Amino acid sequence: METVCLMFIENTVLKKNPAIKPLCRYTFDCTLKERNIAFQTPKKDKFDTCCSYESKNLDIQIYEEHIRRKEQARDEKNRDKVLGAKKEAIVLAQDMQAVKVCPYLNGSALYYKTKLVCHNFTVFDINTHHCVCYWFNETEADLTANTFASCIVDYILQLKDLSKPVIIWSDGCTYQNKNVVLSNALLGLSVHRNTTIYQKYLERGHTQMEVHAAIERNLKKSLIFTKRLL
Structure with a gap:
């Protein structure tokens, strides 16, 4: 990782300033240590199928079928984005964000306190980037x-124009997206409003969504308080 970054920095700087003479790797490492800078490899959870194949505990045909479905789902989503x-x-993307707790503070004493569990269900328009967050707590x-x-x-129901088909992308979570209750609700809505609604699912283990990463980045340095009502 550090070697790749070093090569990228050297190539970028030398193209802009050909007269600059590159320093050695030792100088580069000393400068990083002096400025307290380090490179971190991004962490990303892998799906069980991918991990099993890498550890040679899975047949190659099963793995190739898994990858084929992943690419097929992503290609279908890209085609929908064009539409x-x-x-x-x-074209909508719906997903449930990771559980949040309130209050969210850095105080060590709060670690042992009972917190209010909060949930955020997001519906995101992929093309207009309009997002609605359905935020609710456990009560x-x-x-x-x-x-x-x-x-x-x-x-x-809040969409102004339902003459065009509605395409909903999500993961295959059973209680959330892949159940008869939601399917019947969407079917009844499509009949009542005379519109077409499609439900489409990404391949399990490869269900990257567009909106939650931005929310997590903004919440990382934020504090959430509770207020006692008298």
Whole structure:
């Protein structure tokens, strides 16, 4: 990782300033240590199928089929994005963010305190980048299919133009996205509003969504407080 970064820096600087003479690797390492700079390899969870294949515990045919489905789903999503860009369809991505707790502070004493569990279900328009966050805590709703069906139906009902088909992308989480409650709710909505709604799923283990990374980056340096109501 450090070698690659060093080569990139050298090539970039030398192209802009050919007269500059590159220093040695030792100088580079000393400068990093002096300025307290380090390179970190990004961490990314791998799916069980991929890990099993890398450890030679999985047949190659099963792994290749898994990769084929992953590429097929991503290609289909890219085609839908093109339809959305042409305003021929409304392309949505729905997902549940990782559990959040409130209050969220750096105080060590709070580690042992009871916290309020909060959830954030997001519906994101891939083309317009319009996002609605359905934020609720454990006292307001539970994590059942009825809750998520209510959120997505509420979002679609607020759309001004339902003459175009609505395409919903999500992962294959059963209680959240892949259940008869949500399917029946969307079916009833499509009949009532005379529109077409598609449900499409990404391959398990490769379900990167567009919006949660931005939320996590903004929350990383933020503090969340609670207020006592008298």
